[in-house]
Amino acid sequence: MRLILAFTKEQNMRFVSHLDMQRLFQRAMRRAHLPLAYSQGFNPHPLLSFAAALALGTASDCEYLDVMLTEAVEPDEAMQALNKTLPQGVHVIKAVDAGDAKLSLTSLMRSAAYEVTICFDAEIGADKLCNTMDELLTGEIVVLKNTKSGIKNVDIRPMVISAHIEATGKNTAKLSLKGALTASGGLNVELFLCAYFEKLGMNGVCEVRRRSIEMDQTVIKL
């Protein structure tokens, strides 16, 4: 059986890396006595995968996880069993039987929405915040990016779907950001924020939260 789970990752759990989350869910499923299916081969491992990686330090309201089981289980019961044993900060909010669907979760992803709370080092006007964002979005956004073939200049503007910023205080702001997120890559929120801060000529501290991942729902209804 292919079981798809949607879960939240928040509080201190945002400091647990993507790789560590793999182990965390594997162990939680064993504690919850879910019948995990394993790969064949030299070092068998559970068939468990996430739709998308989440950057270390980023919280999320909705991540997706895909797991193969050797026997059918009631999705809601699996969810309850898992929630009893998961650490605080990780919580399953939905469990779905994927039926015969073969496509990977990653291939179904389209985009993701983020909310960024920003605390600037100094006071800043609401107009400047918005105008700078408009300016940033009108042209290319060229950033330095680590790629397999070394550090390169990359234009990330095509990855940005929308970005709205509003001041929430004298030196605080909230950014609603929507970016591409597909199997071939996605918007790097941190790089986008760097480009914005550079254009503003300011520094600050950010908390990023992924609000949702938009998926193609025609194949698997989530």
Place this chain on the structure above:
Amino acid sequence: MDTELLERILHDVEKPARYIGGEVNMRIKAVENGKLLRFALCFPDVYEIGMSHLGSRIIYNVLNEREDTYCERSFTPWPDMEKAMRENGIPLYSLETKTPLGAFDVVGFALLYEMGYSNVLTMLELAGLPLFSAQRDETMPLVMAGGPCVCNAEPVADIFDFFVFGDGEEVMNDVMDIIAECKAAGNDRHMLLLRLAQVAGVYVPAFYRSEYKDGSFIGHTKLEEAAPDTVERRVVQDLDSAGYTGDLIVPYLNIVHDRIALEVFRGCTRGCRFCQAGYIYRPVRERKPETIIEQADSSLDCTGYDEISVFSLSSGDYSHIHELVPQILERYEHDRVSVSLPSLRIDSFLKDDLEHIQRIRKTGLTFAPEAGTQRLRDVINKGVSEDDLLRAVRDAFEAGWHGVKLYFMIGLPTETDEDVLGIAELARKVSQEFYSMPRELRGKGLRCTVSASTFVPKPFTPFQWEPQISVDEVLRRQALLRNALKGIRGVEFSCHFSETSRLEAAFARGDRRLCKVLVSAHRHGARFDSWDEHFNKPAWEEAFAENGLTVEGFANRSIGQDEALPWSVMDPIVSHEFLAEERKKAYSGQITRDCRKGCNGCFGTRAAEFCSFEGAERT
């Protein structure tokens, strides 16, 4: 504790999961009413190392089983986190409740290796506590330590208020009982320490003064009548009823030993003469297979781990090993639990066990012949032969392994170049063993790692009087071996950094004059000394120079057998006479039998009191 500030800095440090706590099975207790005794269990290394220490896991559970005590954990922050904490004024805190260490009743360290000492100071300083016990007042926590380094606590004697010597399960309860009573009675620290000093296994260093003459240690003078002349090591007689780990904390990070450790017995009967653990955990005490299976059941259930390690100093010697391993594998085969057997002796396992282990997953195989020639293996009483080793690797290769690690030591007493070259000869034979097998029967390509560490003489071993060889000599012998290993098919060489081995030797056998050296080194930036990339050689050189001492004066010195030993205030139960006799036998290449085969009298007249090992005849 400003948790918002803490969270902010966690965005900027490597592996922030080291600092968050909140793992599955972490103990949670209500602290608001202020009635609990608060104990901060500290490990002077990074989280992934500290969480791999079975002893700390046991003590964590033993203390938390007490209704009056809450034991929380703290580890050394990695230098990036230390810097961030200092810059932001965040004190060292416990993972459980994020309480600054200064607010605890007791701060207790596990001392497993001398190279962790500088991290103890880092942690105390980050906690805002003065480094020397004499500078800490009544409002501050008691600072104590346990673990194998307590064998010779003198190099850190001025740092700690007290030490516990030996198995911790019982003595920690005795200690907490007294602390609880004294706290309730409003006793001052001196009174408390006086009472603690009367508990068997507790060492209060301030109650003894070290005496020196002409730059050498000549003995201790007892300053408090109530303190014992020597501190007797604590021995838990019945491991089946002793506390164990309880519900194991499940770390987020991939820690070094990320599996369930089932301790099948404590102690070792072999009597390798270089091995401190072989003497200070005597006598052998086994757990019953039923107890072990019970612990396996509950640990697997509460953690979700899929790997069990059968743990001891020499697991192949466990009386029931050939029943236990298949039993575990069978019992949990459906759950895909694999078993690893670290510390297997070459001469102790059967091919069948290997095949069992292989059924689930291939783990690495490590063999420790320790020395390259039979002559030297007899000197150190490592009762294995070349045939044993070759048979063992052949079995392993036939069972499909193609990676083996061979552990050796360089600089053992009486070692000659012939012994060093003998290591290469052994490696050559292992390689030949592999490549002489039919191609279709053997694994891909041989990966045989020859690892040579530097011998460090340790207290309470027959070699406690021996000098360590000089750094130049270590380097020469390493080069000799590296050269001799060249061109042997499938063999790689790795060796240990010689400077840290020398420092380890100095602190292993040092006296209280090293306390000031340690503090100086800390001020000059020494931390994480066991990590080669952090080892700060200039800091240590300056520290010794400032205090008018040399590292060679401690590490490379041969101690006369009639000289006073700084660690003689500790009583390991194994008799001084026995160790001296073993030393003599070493020089004549005489073997001492495994004490499962008959008592060798290591406890002298106290055998009946301490050793109930079955089959051990009394002498």
